[in-house]
Amino acid sequence: SAVISQKPSRDICQRGTSLTIQCQVDSQVTMMFWYRQQPGQSLTLIATANQGSEATYESGFVIDKFPISRPNLTFSTLTVSNMSPEDSSIYLCSVAVSANTGELFFGEGSRLTVL
């Protein structure tokens, strides 16, 4: 298994500002993902965080809005840039310990409210 810590757990932000969410895993993992869950909605994959290279974004998400870093196999950050109220969501970090078993673990999420 993997223990995932996300910071901050929640925050209230002003329109136009940016916020960086951190995801720390207690062991080296092969894959890290960032998901968004808008209020009352399901989870949508934002991007796959690739170690040492640019993240791979899903359709509808761009690097300028959601820059992602992954400097090593245990840590990643997601920045929500130039926030608007529509960015109010829970952002979740997810990791795959092994590419072959399909085991995926989630952090507790970061609940952002943009005023």
Next chain:
Amino acid sequence: AQKVTQAQTEISVVEKEDVTLDCVYETRDTTYYLFWYKQPPSGELVFLIRRNSFDEQNEISGRYSWNFQKSTSSFNFTITASQVVDSAVYFCALSVQAAGNKLTFGGGTRVLVKP
């Protein structure tokens, strides 16, 4: 492309009743994994089960049971003798190995168990 459909958006039951959550998936890949997650009001995602595409055995874990039928592309989840603590949103999800284990979530089913 992958797709997961949870036709029931909300189910309300009285404590001790059984409740079955439907999940239908679509994929052209032969190697895939199916998941169920629970999201209580606190917001974290709680992993319940993972099933790979080659294992059609049904599974029972306490009051929870799962029925996987490849012939109908369904992976249904039953809570027996429901309790108030079962009140949550339940998500069915699919990942395919060929797509790097990214999860595609269904829309979720909100279960409300009344005392």
